Amino acid sequence: xxxxxQLVDRKVQSKEAKIAARGVNVHYGVTHAIKDVDVDIDHKxxxxxxxxSGCGKSTFLRCINRMNDTIDVARVTGDILIDNExxxxxxxDPVQLRAKVGMVFQKPNPFPKSIYDNIAYGPRIHGLxxxxxxxxxxxxxxxxxxxxxxxxxxxxxxxxxGLSGGQQxxxxxxxxxxxxxxxxxxxxxxxxxxxxxxxxVEELIDELRQNYSVVIVTHSMQQAARVSQxxxxxxxxxxxxxxxxxxxxxxxxxxxxxxxxTGRIG
Amino acid sequence: MSAFWLLLLVLGIALVSYVLGRGRALSSAGGxxxxxxxxxxxxxxxxxxxxxxxxxxxxxxxxVAQPLVVGARVQASxxxxxxxxxxxxxxxxxxxxxxxxGLDLAVAQGVIEPSYATTSDTNLTEVRERLGDVGxxxxxxxxxxxxxxxxxxxxxNASWYFWRTVLVxxxxxxxxxxxYSMTQKDFRARNTVERVILYLLIGAASIAILTTVGIxxxxxxxxxxxxxxxxxxxxxxxxxxxxxxxxGSELGILPLLxxxxxxxxxxxxxxxxxxxxxxxxxxEYASPAVRSIAKPLLEVLAGIPTIVYGLFALLxxxxxxxxxxxxxxxxxxxxxxxxxxxMTAGLVMxxxxxxxxxxxSDDIINAVPQAMRDGSLGLGATKSETIKQVVLPAALPxxxxxxxxxxxxxxxxxxxxxxxxxxxxxxxxxxxxxxTTVTAKIVSQLTGDSDFASPEALVAFALGMTLFVITLxxxxxxxxxxxxxxxxxx
Numbered sequence: 092x093x094x095x096x097q098l099v100d101r102k103v104q105s106k107e108a109k110i111a112a113r114g115v116n117v118h119y120g121v122t123h124a125i126k127d128v129d130v131d132i133d134h135k136x137x138x139x140x141x142x143x144s145g146c147g148k149s150t151f152l153r154c155i156n157r158m159n160d161t162i163d164v165a166r167v168t169g170d171i172l173i174d175n176e177x178x179x180x181x182x183x184d185p186v187q188l189r190a191k192v193g194m195v196f197q198k199p200n201p202f203p204k205s206i207y208d209n210i211a212y213g214p215r216i217h218g219l220x221x222x223x224x225x226x227x228x229x230x231x232x233x234x235x236x237x238x239x240x241x242x243x244x245x246x247x248x249x250x251x252x253g254l255s256g257g258q259q260x261x262x263x264x265x266x267x268x269x270x271x272x273x274x275x276x277x278x279x280x281x282x283x284x285x286x287x288x289x290x291x292v293e294e295l296i297d298e299l300r301q302n303y304s305v306v307i308v309t310h311s312m313q314q315a316a317r318v319s320q321x322x323x324x325x326x327x328x329x330x331x332x333x334x335x336x337x338x339x340x341x342x343x344x345x346x347x348x349x350x351x352x353t354g355r356i357g
Numbered sequence: 358m359s360a361f362w363l364l365l366l367v368l369g370i371a372l373v374s375y376v377l378g379r380g381r382a383l384s385s386a387g388g389x390x391x392x393x394x395x396x397x398x399x400x401x402x403x404x405x406x407x408x409x410x411x412x413x414x415x416x417x418x419x420x421v422a423q424p425l426v427v428g429a430r431v432q433a434s435x436x437x438x439x440x441x442x443x444x445x446x447x448x449x450x451x452x453x454x455x456x457x458x459g460l461d462l463a464v465a466q467g468v469i470e471p472s473y474a475t476t477s478d479t480n481l482t483e484v485r486e487r488l489g490d491v492g493x494x495x496x497x498x499x500x501x502x503x504x505x506x507x508x509x510x511x512x513x514n515a516s517w518y519f520w521r522t523v524l525v526x527x528x529x530x531x532x533x534x535x536x537y538s539m540t541q542k543d544f545r546a547r548n549t550v551e552r553v554i555l556y557l558l559i560g561a562a563s564i565a566i567l568t569t570v571g572i573x574x575x576x577x578x579x580x581x582x583x584x585x586x587x588x589x590x591x592x593x594x595x596x597x598x599x600x601x602x603x604x605g606s607e608l609g610i611l612p613l614l615x616x617x618x619x620x621x622x623x624x625x626x627x628x629x630x631x632x633x634x635x636x637x638x639x640x641e642y643a644s645p646a647v648r649s650i651a652k653p654l655l656e657v658l659a660g661i662p663t664i665v666y667g668l669f670a671l672l673x674x675x676x677x678x679x680x681x682x683x684x685x686x687x688x689x690x691x692x693x694x695x696x697x698x699x700m701t702a703g704l705v706m707x708x709x710x711x712x713x714x715x716x717x718s719d720d721i722i723n724a725v726p727q728a729m730r731d732g733s734l735g736l737g738a739t740k741s742e743t744i745k746q747v748v749l750p751a752a753l754p755x756x757x758x759x760x761x762x763x764x765x766x767x768x769x770x771x772x773x774x775x776x777x778x779x780x781x782x783x784x785x786x787x788x789x790x791x792x793t794t795v796t797a798k799i800v801s802q803l804t805g806d807s808d809f810a811s812p813e814a815l816v817a818f819a820l821g822m823t824l825f826v827i828t829l830x831x832x833x834x835x836x837x838x839x840x841x842x843x844x845x846x847x
Contacts (some may be wrong), residue, residue: 161734190737200728202487203751212746213736263732270736 109304110155115169117150117159122134124150125285126328132274137296137305139319139336141312143351145240146325148308152276155306156192157185173274190217193272197279199259201251201266206243209251209262210234213270215229229269238295246297257288264295267287276305281314293318312352316340324348360420363522367529370403374533378540386542395547400655403546406553407536412529413459419521429519431510439502445734456507458516459493464490534576576825579818580710587812592819598782600802600813607818610823612782614771616792617824620703620778623788627707628767629760632714640722641744654720659712663772670705670777682789693789695779700788702777706770713763715739722748723754741814761835765828773795795820 106200110132132138137170140148141222150159157178159165160352170177178188190213196232201209210230213219220226234240241259243254251262260280262320267275277296281289296318299305309315315322318335324345332339379401386392393400432450440446463469468491484504497585538544587608595609635655637647675696680686682693682700693700725748733743749756771794779791781802802817809815 151454156735158731158735161731187734188737194735195730196728196735198728198733200595200726200732202729202732202747212733212738216736216738216742216746266732267736 108132108189109173110306111170111172111175113170113172115151115154115167117147118166118170119150119153119162120164122349124328128330130330131307132304134304135300135302136321137300137307137319138321138323138343139315140308140323140325141308141310141315141351142325144310147327147328148323149278151325152233152278152306152308155274155276156189158189158194159171160185160199190270191272192274192276193267193270194276195260195264195267195275195280198283199263200249200257201254201259201262203250203252203270205248206234206262208249209266213266217270219271233265233269234262236268236295236299237261238291238298239265244352255288257278257284257291260284260288260292261295263291264299268299273303275296275303275305279308279310282310289314295355312340324351326351360416363416363525364413366526367416370412370512370526370529370533374403374408374536375401375842377533377537381537381540382542382544382546393542393552394545396604398455400544400551401549403544404533404536406539406550407532408529409532410553411532412525413568415528415775416521419525423514423517423521427510427513427711428515435506436500439500440676449506453506453510454504455493456488457510459488459491460511462493463488465492471591494646495514501538504762514769515768519561520537551766553810560652568771573825576818576822580822583815583819590814596784598798600816606813608812610795610820613793613795613820614772614823615784616699616778616782617768617794618705619699619792620774620786620794621702621764622709623700623705624767624770625760625764627704627712627814628714628763631707632711632763633718634766635711636715636718636722637744638720641740641748652716652766656716658709659716661709663709663770663778666709667772669702669774670773674705675777676700678789692787695791697777697791699778699787702774703788705777706767709770710767711768713766714759717759717762718752719754721752721759724755725751736758747767754841758839761831761838765831765835768824768828768831769796770794771800775800795824 108131111128112132115125115128116123128147128151136285140152142148144175153159154167154171155173157167160165167179169179173188173192175185201210204212208335210233211220211226211253214229219228220229227354229250231240231244235242237299239258242258243249243262251259262282264275264277264280280296281292284292293314296305296307307318319336321334322336322339324331324339324343324346325346332343332345334344339348340352343352377528379397382393382400383397385809390397391773428450431453432446435446435449435453440449460469468681592608592610592612595607596611596617597607597609598612599607600606639652639655643651675698676841678698678701679693679696681688682690684694686693729747736741739744774794774797778793778797780793780797781791782798783790783792785792798822799817802814802820
């Protein structure tokens with residue numbers, strides 16, 4: 092399935108922990124969705140969360156930018172530290188946090204606005220641009236980093252909803268990048284895309300690694316192997332195994348990881 | 358045979374046909390349902406429909422045609438000189454019908470013999486007496502001609518009734534025979550029955566549309582009649598509304614349109630902000646528990662009859678406003694002469710419209726996908742920024758549609774205006790003056806003893822027509838807006 096040589100050769104460039112989670116538990120009403128998860132996510136690294144449906148990987152992802160706060164019945168306990176600051180501390184404003192920890196969703200969700208306004212949305216809210224020219228520059232830079240500039244540069248005033256699915260998803264990535272986050276969370280960003288658009292987005296993720304730490308939830312093990320340096324395997328709400336992607340895929344320590352990777356559970 | 362019994366007879370034949378058709382289908386399949394194309398009920402239903410549809414259509418057409426044809430024939434038999442000076446053939450015919458009905462009644466009650474009612478040399482005074490006994494009072498001007506015509510009418514009708522029964526029953530039986538003959542196991546009864554159901558649905562849908570067209574035509578004819586006796590330019594551009602049934606009225610629509618517009622404007626100024634803000638609270642901020650209580654409570658407002666709102670305006674809001682803006686009021690401004698005013702009616706109507714705006718807007722805001730909110734929140738926007746910049750723009754077309762629907766409700770409202778705004782047609786900018794609206798004037802022009810041929814009464818139809826066109830235009834515009842932007846976030 093995988094080219095072992097390629098995986099073993101892959102180097103992890105950075106060792107500094109950007110995000111550190113300790114004893115994280117999540118309850119949805121009476122359901123215990125996440126059980127005592129500890130994980131360290133490195134800076135300038137792509138970390139993949141894999142696991143069968145309903146294992147809690149998306150839920151854990153949504154803890155990192157406190158999106159679970161928007162769900163009434165969700166209750167999060169434990170500590171998640173970003174740059175050694177506990178994001179569940181009382182003095183942390185979740186709104187500010189989300190500007191720092193961007194998120195890309197499973198289904199492309201451009202706003203019913205023009206392409207330009209979609210990208211300018213975040214910078215405008217956070218006052219990142221001093222002038223119109225400044226904003227123009229941010230929009231262009233973000234669209235370029237989203238690898239979609241060439242396709243939309245002539246129709247920035249066209250509605251973002253008129254783009255194709257793959258373009259919409261890259262627009263959403265560009266939109267997330269525009270607020271200059273330090274961490275980018277991606278919740279199955281390719282599940283609604285065709286193979287060509289998927290390849291484009293994967294290439295983009297690899298480029299984003301130069302500046303951000305990226306956390307990606309995916310159902311495709313090939314994708315996890317292709318884009319990530321670290322992989323975490325979740326099962327039934329617990330973090331079963333976490334390590335170098337090459338090691339997880341070639342030499343899993345846990346029986347359940349091996350079963351999942353070889354397709355026996357899922 | 359009366360139409361009712363004939364109907365029962367046809368239904369009976371249909372029932373027989375159902376049983377026969379079902380039985381024949383089953384026997385043709387050797388009693389095994391699996392060999393049939395359709396379930397047995399479909400064969401039965403198919404046979405019953407073949408009985409019902411042609412015969413009922415014939416019965417219906419006959420019931421429409423018979424009075425026309427028979428009436429025309431009897432009318433032709435009346436000699437022209439029998440119509441006296443100053444009378445019309447129509448009046449004579451209505452006498453004829455009354456006498457014929459009286460004779461029917463008398464025969465039915467056994468006061469006179471059936472043969473007596475048909476003999477032509479009947480004593481006129483005696484007939485009048487006998488009919489008086491059963492409660493049919495005839496005027497003294499009933500002539501022999503009328504009596505003869507009435508007798509002709511009865512005779513012709515009797516023979517038509519006979520043929521109606523014969524033909525309808527024959528058609529029903531023919532339907533039965535035809536359906537029975539084609540029923541066998543390979544016949545596609547299910548498809549036939551379903552096609553009939555389709556036509557039934559189409560028919561139901563057309564009734565609503567045809568009714569609208571019918572309303573429109575009834576308005577058009579009277580409106581055309583009105584414009585024949587009253588100049589259209591005066592109606593549309595005169596600034597005075599002063600109908601007087603003695604003649605010499607001025608019937609300008611402008612003061613009424615202004616009143617309608619002014620009151621609706623105030624109503625919308627009240628209803629739109631309050632309705633919209635409460636919709637935002639209910640859909641975005643309220644907890645499910647609060648929402649489940651508050652939303653029905655708000656919708657109770659929509660269930661209050663408008664006459665109750667009118668009373669509220671008359672007895673509570675009007676005096677309350679006078680105590681502030683009237684003579685010796687708290688503000689000492691003396692703008693308001695009495696409790697009935699544009700402001701009174703507008704405020705109360707606004708309260709009435711709140712649930713329209715809030716309930717529709719709430720549904721529309723809820724229909725904005727959660728993914729939009731997540732996308733905005735995920736970029737570090739606050740909840741209120743998300744609502745202002747993403748949710749409301751996405752919901753805007755629907756909200757505009759809701760507001761326009763509320764506006765057409767406001768324009769058509771009558772009772773609150775009658776009780777709250779007064780009856781004076783006036784062109785004034787002061788919202789504390791009494792004014793009136795188109796709908797309120799339609800009511801006052803048509804109530805009481807008015808001659809339906811006078812412009813003062815007919816103007817009501819022209820007013821109604823104008824209102825109809827305005828609200829129709831608003832509704833079409835609302836639908837257009839809603840449709841045009843509907844798929845924006847889909």
